Amino acid sequence: IKVLKKALEKNQDASEKLPTIPEQLQWETPSGWVLAEAKPQRIATFKPKDKDGPECYIAAFGGGVLDNINRWRTQMKLAPVENIEKQETQNFNAPIGKGVVVFLEGAYSGGMSGQPIENALMAGAIILGSNKTVFVKMVGAKEDVSKEKESFLQLIKSLKGLGDAK
Numbered sequence: 001i002k003v004l005k006k007a008l009e010k011n012q013d014a015s016e017k018l019p020t021i022p023e024q025l026q027w028e029t030p031s032g033w034v035l036a037e038a039k040p041q042r043i044a045t046f047k048p049k050d051k052d053g054p055e056c057y058i059a060a061f062g063g064g065v066l067d068n069i070n071r072w073r074t075q076m077k078l079a080p081v082e083n084i085e086k087q088e089t090q091n092f093n094a095p096i097g098k099g100v101v102v103f104l105e106g107a108y109s110g111g112m113s114g115q116p117i118e119n120a121l122m123a124g125a126i127i128l129g130s131n132k133t134v135f136v137k138m139v140g141a142k143e144d145v146s147k148e149k150e151s152f153l154q155l156i157k158s159l160k161g162l163g164d165a166k
Helices: 002-010 065-075 142-158
Strands: 033-035 044-048 055-061 090-094 097-108 117-128 133-141
Touching: 055 142, 065 097, 065 117, 065 133, 090 142, 097 133, 097 142, 117 142, 133 142
Parallel strands: none
Antiparallel strands: 033 044, 044 055, 055 133, 090 097, 097 117, 117 133
16 A cells, blocks of 8 residues: 555656556456446446446546546536545555545536436545556445445455456
8 A cells, every 4th residue: 555655645657566457357246236238438337236226337547546536526526636635535455456445425417427416425446557547436326325335345355357366
């Protein structure tokens, strides 16, 4: 976490010390969730089985942590933060690397693929690698996302490369 924290604090490239994110990812789908229809730019999309609820997805792109947290904050109609210390985060470990997770409450603007939600909660996780960054995001009504929070945490902590040992 020290290397990740240093990269976050200074918004610098710490690629020599960061893990390489595998080209193909694996995960453990949380109990009660199913894979949903494939969508562009996503590795996988999940939804709760047998009920309506928030969508959760995995994606991998370039980009810095602070820039993405601020993009998410803007989607939730929250002001951007100037440094990572101004945003409450939680650290976590996954087989593919160390990451941070944020929970943002606000009025979701709808983003690229969603409808606006007035009383929303967004769960977002970022695993910074030397070659790309993995993002896991879930957004929906605050009550619905709160019910799925433990499943979200289970998913992000299970991310690993294809063929990695458990």
